[in-house]
Amino acid sequence: MAIVRMKHIRLVALESDRAQILELFQRVGCVQVDSQADKLADPEWTELVSKPETELEAARSGVAVLRNALEALAKYADVKESFVKKLFTARPEMTLTELQKESFLSEMTVAAGEIMEGAHRISALAAEKGRLENSLASLSPWINLDIPLDYTGSDVLTFSAGLCPPSADIDEMKRLLREESYAEAFLVSRTETESYVAVLYHPGAEEETAGILKSFGFSRMDFKDITGTAAHNIGQLRERIKAVGRETEEAKKILLDYAPGAAGLRQAFDALTVRLQREEAAERLLVSGKVFLLEGWAPESVIPSLVKILERYECAYESRDPEPDEEPPVLLQSGGRFRKMVESLSMVTGMYALPKYHNIDPNPLIAPFYILFFGMMYADVAYGLVLATLGFLVTRKGKPKGMMGNAFRLMQYCGLSAVAFGFVFGGFFSDIVTVLGSTFFNAEWAFPTLWVSPTDSANNGPMTVLIFSLVLGAIQLITGMVIKMYIMIRDGHPVAAVLEVVPWWLFFASIALTVTVGGTYWIFAGLVLLVLTQGYSKKGVFGKLFGGITKLYDITSYLSDVLSYSRLMALGLAGGVIGSVFNSLGAMPASIPVAGPVIFLVIFAAGHSFNFAINIIGTYVHAARLQYIEYFSKFYDSPGEPFKPLQAGTKYVDIVERGETPQKAQS
Amino acid sequence: MPDVLFGFLNNGWVLAMLGASLAVGLACVGSAKGTGLVGEAASGLISEDNSKFGSLLVLQVIPGTQGLYGFVVWFVAALIKIPELLNAQNQVINMDQGAAIFMACLPIALAGMLSAIAQGRVAAAGVTIIAKKPEAQGNSFVMCIVVEFYAIISFLASLLMIFSISPV
Numbered sequence: 039m040a041i042v043r044m045k046h047i048r049l050v051a052l053e054s055d056r057a058q059i060l061e062l063f064q065r066v067g068c069v070q071v072d073s074q075a076d077k078l079a080d081p082e083w084t085e086l087v088s089k090p091e092t093e094l095e096a097a098r099s100g101v102a103v104l105r106n107a108l109e110a111l112a113k114y115a116d117v118k119e120s121f122v123k124k125l126f127t128a129r130p131e132m133t134l135t136e137l138q139k140e141s142f143l144s145e146m147t148v149a150a151g152e153i154m155e156g157a158h159r160i161s162a163l164a165a166e167k168g169r170l171e172n173s174l175a176s177l178s179p180w181i182n183l184d185i186p187l188d189y190t191g192s193d194v195l196t197f198s199a200g201l202c203p204p205s206a207d208i209d210e211m212k213r214l215l216r217e218e219s220y221a222e223a224f225l226v227s228r229t230e231t232e233s234y235v236a237v238l239y240h241p242g243a244e245e246e247t248a249g250i251l252k253s254f255g256f257s258r259m260d261f262k263d264i265t266g267t268a269a270h271n272i273g274q275l276r277e278r279i280k281a282v283g284r285e286t287e288e289a290k291k292i293l294l295d296y297a298p299g300a301a302g303l304r305q306a307f308d309a310l311t312v313r314l315q316r317e318e319a320a321e322r323l324l325v326s327g328k329v330f331l332l333e334g335w336a337p338e339s340v341i342p343s344l345v346k347i348l349e350r351y352e353c354a355y356e357s358r359d360p361e362p363d364e365e366p367p368v369l370l371q372s373g374g375r376f377r378k379m380v381e382s383l384s385m386v387t388g389m390y391a392l393p394k395y396h397n398i399d400p401n402p403l404i405a406p407f408y409i410l411f412f413g414m415m416y417a418d419v420a421y422g423l424v425l426a427t428l429g430f431l432v433t434r435k436g437k438p439k440g441m442m443g444n445a446f447r448l449m450q451y452c453g454l455s456a457v458a459f460g461f462v463f464g465g466f467f468s469d470i471v472t473v474l475g476s477t478f479f480n481a482e483w484a485f486p487t488l489w490v491s492p493t494d495s496a497n498n499g500p501m502t503v504l505i506f507s508l509v510l511g512a513i514q515l516i517t518g519m520v521i522k523m524y525i526m527i528r529d530g531h532p533v534a535a536v537l538e539v540v541p542w543w544l545f546f547a548s549i550a551l552t553v554t555v556g557g558t559y560w561i562f563a564g565l566v567l568l569v570l571t572q573g574y575s576k577k578g579v580f581g582k583l584f585g586g587i588t589k590l591y592d593i594t595s596y597l598s599d600v601l602s603y604s605r606l607m608a609l610g611l612a613g614g615v616i617g618s619v620f621n622s623l624g625a626m627p628a629s630i631p632v633a634g635p636v637i638f639l640v641i642f643a644a645g646h647s648f649n650f651a652i653n654i655i656g657t658y659v660h661a662a663r664l665q666y667i668e669y670f671s672k673f674y675d676s677p678g679e680p681f682k683p684l685q686a687g688t689k690y691v692d693i694v695e696r697g698e699t700p701q702k703a704q705s
Numbered sequence: 706m707p708d709v710l711f712g713f714l715n716n717g718w719v720l721a722m723l724g725a726s727l728a729v730g731l732a733c734v735g736s737a738k739g740t741g742l743v744g745e746a747a748s749g750l751i752s753e754d755n756s757k758f759g760s761l762l763v764l765q766v767i768p769g770t771q772g773l774y775g776f777v778v779w780f781v782a783a784l785i786k787i788p789e790l791l792n793a794q795n796q797v798i799n800m801d802q803g804a805a806i807f808m809a810c811l812p813i814a815l816a817g818m819l820s821a822i823a824q825g826r827v828a829a830a831g832v833t834i835i836a837k838k839p840e841a842q843g844n845s846f847v848m849c850i851v852v853e854f855y856a857i858i859s860f861l862a863s864l865l866m867i868f869s870i871s872p873v
Binding site: 616 | 781
């Protein structure tokens with residue numbers, strides 16, 4: 039249960055062995071390969087080393103092709119895995135060797151290329167369809183014009199077609215044209231936004247006609263290269279659109295044929311991702327002639343298995359402890375019976391920040407509090423059971439890894455804790471038992487309450503639970519201070535540890551004595567003690583005294599810290615009251631025969647689903663906040679750099695090791 | 706207060722009903738505004754990428770809870786406490802009780818409305834987080850829930866005050 043001890047490693051090996059060594063490291067999954075870019079800025083180093091040649095770009099584009107192909111299948115062939123199904127199905131297990139079979143990969147890459155071709159064809163067809171529909175829309179107002187659109191007139195006649203704004207008075211325009219330029223205008227069609235007009239006039243009257251047309255806002259329509267009548271063109275366009283539709287369907291059918299092969303594509307995607315991860319690590323190496331240089335970190339415990347791997351190659355390596363001014367990467371690892379429970383708290387820690395290497399693993403320290411607080415705020419037997427069952431099923435069936443795995447594992451414990459507090463505070467779908475009894479059976483039922491219900495003001499319920507919350511808070515804060523003391527003593531500052539923490543406890547005790555025994559001199563003694571001790575790190579008598587006085591301000595921060603735990607009562611109570619209002623709402627129409635109970639069930643199901651979901655978010659965040667703000671401020675030193683080993687990070691399959699391969703350490 | 710205009714307020718029952726109405730009305734105004742803000746921001750993103758709809762919907766409903774809190778306070782005041790007092794006191798609620806229920810409704814009416822709007826702003830900004838950095842969407846929820854807490858405590862303050870009013 040601790041922050042894993044790291045060793046800095048350095049390796050010089052042959053370029054020809056590079057690919058193999060990196061793949062073996064990836065299988066072990068416990069070596070972080072550091073970037074050495076700073077060396078390339080140093081002229082002394084650049085004389086010796088240079089960046090290696092890698093296949094990073096090829097690996098990247100390989101991954102991109104498969105990703106695009108999978109996206110295309112999802113879009114056109116409806117190959118999607120539903121989120122729920124993904125949660126409850128475990129991913130197939132494969133070894134790295136099985137995954138990376140070359141023949142399979144090239145086959146899949148070819149398939150992906152063909153899928154992409156199909157997808158491009160579909161999008162090209164969609165673009166063509168869009169263009170065709172645009173032309174159709176612009177031609178359809180002219181469908182009644184039986185003059186070819188490319189007709190411009192003869193020696194004695196000019197033909198022109200165009201648009202007028204809807205405000206133009208076409209009859210007036212016709213009259214003016216007829217009277218002043220012997221021209222004739224026809225209204226072809228009219229929409230709300232446009233009037234479509236054709237005009238015939240003598241070429242000699244060009245100027246007058248143009249003048250009149252201009253005054254009515256006429257703008258000439260340019261039909262570009264269109265020949266023949268509008269009706270003829272429209273017929274052609276419609277046929278072409280139909281053909282495009284058919285071609286699109288055909289192209290989609292081809293993609294549908296690939297749909298059953300999606301699983302293979304996903305595997306190939308993972309295989310190429312794994313290769314990309316190796317190439318990215320290779321990019322961080324330095325090369326000099328026929329050898330490469332690797333620098334990085336590895337947990338102390340895996341060094342022997344790394345040595346075993348490296349013994350097979352011609353190479354030189356060294357490992358050393360981190361130097362005092364170095365910040366090694368941080369990996370949290372737990373042992374013992376509660377390992378899985380404790381590690382699931384990485385979800386909470388990870389959302390804040392990892393501790394620094396020389397600090398302390400917070401997971402075991404927040405585990406009891408987080409689970410307890412969550413249960414107290416979510417206190418409901420039914421909700422807790424649903425939550426725990428959901429967490430249990432997903433963990434067992436879907437075997438999620440990483441952050442998701444932690445989330446669902448934590449869900450089980452938090453759910454069970456909520457069940458326990460549900461019994462303590464008497465919550466089962468809030469007060470459904472009481473409501474059912476009084477509405478349908480005319481009986482006074484009640485869910486058993488082991489201690490007190492926070493909604494029961496007759497028995498001083500809210501106050502009792504509030505004080506209980508504050509006491510829990512005080513316990514957590516004092517635990518935090520003990521941890522601070524432990525860290526300071528461990529790091530060789532025993533005197534400072536006692537001076538930082540113990541006077542505060544004596545001060546708290548003095549408040550307790552003032553309240554219980556009586557006599558204000560207790561609290562004054564406590565204050566004097568704080569003033570005398572809290573400035574210990576300052577220089578000079580006055581410095582120490584002044585430092586001590588300013589530290590008195592921390593009293594308010596302790597006060598607000600403790601009060602902050604009132605949220606334990608507040609969130610629990612709010613959830614309970616909202617649930618019980620849904621119950622009462624549902625019970626209102628219950629006297630109606632048949633429909634009454636049905637309405638009750640509908641309101642019950644909808645209301646409690648909503649309350650269940652909205653409270654998970656709130657409870658998760660507030661339980662975490664108490665750790666981050668109140669608890670961590672007492673001892674936590676962050677952020678630490680997370681340990682990012684070269685490992686096979688896959689999305690669709692789980693990598694397993696079978697047979698004679700180096701033991702994989704937990705990470 | 707001129708009696709001609711506001712004389713009807715010299716009645717405990719009317720005052721209590723006014724309080725209950727404000728609790729649900731103002732809190733719902735806030736929630737409508739808050740969820741509306743998020744909906745507007747989210748629509749822009751959905752028009753480009755519909756796959757984020759799920760997370761965006763969660764963001765959008767978060768400022769909706771204040772309306773629910775206001776509704777619960779209304780329910781407890783108008784459908785439980787007021788009938789309880791009327792039944793116990795010959796269908797009369799005196800001025801003090803009416804004023805007390807009115808006052809007790811104020812926390813969720815005011816804090817519910819304003820916190821829903823404030824939360825809507827945070828959630829609307831969270832839409833940007835989901836657009837640019839989908840892996841950080843959890844953090845955008847967290848920042849919304851911080852605002853939620855103040856709605857919860859004013860909700861509880863209203864509720865506990867209403868519970869504490871008893872028939873004479």
